Amino acid sequence: MKPEVNLGPYEMVIGLETHVQLRTKTKLFCSCATSFGAEPNTQVCPVCMGLPGALPVVNAHAVRLAALAGLALEARIHPVSRFDRKHYFYPDLPKGYQISQFFHPLCQGGRLVIQTGAGPKVVGITRIHMEEDAGKLLHGGEAGSLLDLNRCGVPLIEIVTDPDIAGPQEACAYLRKLRAVLTCAGVSDCRMNEGSLRCDVNLSLRKPGALLGVRTEIKNLNSFQSVERAIWAEAARQAEALRRGEPILRETRRFDPVTGRTYAMRMKESTQEYCFFPEPDLPPVLLRPETVKDLRASLPILPDARTERFMTVFGLSPYVAEQLTQRRWLADYFEETACLAHNPVSVANILLGEVFALLKARQGEETDGIPVAPRRLAALSDLVSGGQVNSSAGKRILAALFEEDFEPWEYARSFDLLLLREERALREAVSRALEENPAMVAAYRGGKSSVEQALMGKAMALTGGKAEPEMLKKLLREALQEQTT
Ligand code: ADP
Ligand code: MG
Ligand code: ZN
DSSP states (O other), X not given: OOOOOOOXXXXXXXXXXXXXXXXXXXXXXXXXXXOTTOOTTSSOOHHHHTOTTOOOOOOHHHHHHHHHHHHHTTOEEOSEEOOEEEEOOOTTOTTSEEEEOOSSOSEEEEEEEEEETTEEEEEEEEEEEEEEOXXXXXXXXXXXXXXXXXXXXXXXXXXXXXXXXXXXXXXXXXXXXXXXXXXXXTSOOOOGGGTSEEEEEEEEEEOTTSOOOOOEEEEEEOSHHHHHHHHHHHHHHHHHHHHTTXXXXXXXXXXXXXXXXXXXXXXOOOHHHHTOEEOTTSOOEEXXXXXXXXXXXXXXXXXXXXXXXXXXXXXXXXXXXXXXXSSHHHHHHHHHHHHHSSOHHHHHHHIIIIIHHHHHHHHOSOOOOOSSOHHHHHHHHHHHHTXXXXXXXXXXXXXXXXXXXXXXXXXXXXXXXXXXXXXXXXXXXXXXXXXXXXXXXXHHHTTOTTHHHHHHHHHHHHTTTOBOHHHHHHHHHHHHHHHHO
8 A cells, every 4th residue: 555645856765773683592681581472571580670789691692693693784793892771761661771782882884785676775784783672561451551571681683774765665675685684694583573573764855965854763663564654654744844844853753553644752862861871780792703703604695695596596587586585484495395396487486376375364474484395395386387287276286285294196186186188088089079060160261260269168178177278279279280281
């Protein structure tokens, strides 16, 4: 859905701040579990509840994952970084401050390439820093608002881009690519529906070539659709204000998906208000060059390189190859299946077509695996691409494979789905069709070639709809040619 938005003489300038939850078993500064969906307040301890006197200890695995994210995004990894306290009051933050990295972040200066209508575009990454998550307020229950501290201290990285993004499509392309790269590197699950990837949009308008305008920040968007809608809504609001000659205020706003509008929450806090200072309870984070080298060597092939490889090795189109490398499990699944099948392009088409339609119906937008063994999908792909079953039978077999495991050819045979490919039987059907329809044959002889289609239908019907269509067509054409000579 794209609301009609006329920005007049203005263009959008967007920078994204994305929070990504690191894939660790335990929290950033204590050994509490991080699993999603646990009973409220069952994964807490004095450290993450902020009780007086409790001391944080850095989770080394979280640091490695954060550095890995930096490497995957081509950023510089600083050998020394530090944690700082960022102070603010909110009920979901029991300590009264969040431990983050402000003065000396872990990574700076990366890049991510996205595809746009006008070709590839580089989005600059300003910085990547580690921080802890806050708790969660659960509003609207009978008891009023409740507090769940399970999320307190969950390890996050915040990835801040340069103001390089020119509109909602580019913003979504950036987020999709970011998800592809970070899931591939094993840094995060990036599940927007579970909050392990969420995004703040900074947006301003300007006339092309002019200096940057005043920006607003829209907080905590957690679906691609809300990112897109929030950007359109906020750009329209700013354009209207500028047209009226009203100033844009440097505000923090929120997007309401029900009304489709953004609302002011508060004026933007200044850096001074947060009163940042170095966290006295934690030593600096030191990363030795050898550690960084080992981490770099451990990175798997990343989505762009894999897209290229799928194109050259399997003959996929750029578009299809890119779709398949958006998620690592999908790329792995495709690669394994394609290596077992005769026709990789057919495997790709079945995956992105029918398989995804079925997954979406079962799992919604956030799919995370295919319940069919690669060798079974390869066998099914061969049946379809080899013309042994038609596409509707292919769909039926696939749907059944989602329910239980079996050999597709056996299934096709026992349910009588195999197409008739026996030449003698097909020739017989053709000659009977010609015999039984002399008027059509005469019309064909008289130059009315369009009756071929009708005769094809007759011959097909004589095989009970089972003939392999390409073969039948060829034999019919031969038989008709004989009739005319
Ligand atoms: P803060 O710490 O106040 O959030 P930052 O300087 O870290 O501010 O910038 C936050 C984000 O805002 C970055 O992604 C940056 O690219 C973006 N940004 C900065 N200036 C503008 C602007 N004028 N218009 C749009 N985005 C901007
Ligand atoms: Mg910010
Ligand atoms: Zn804890």
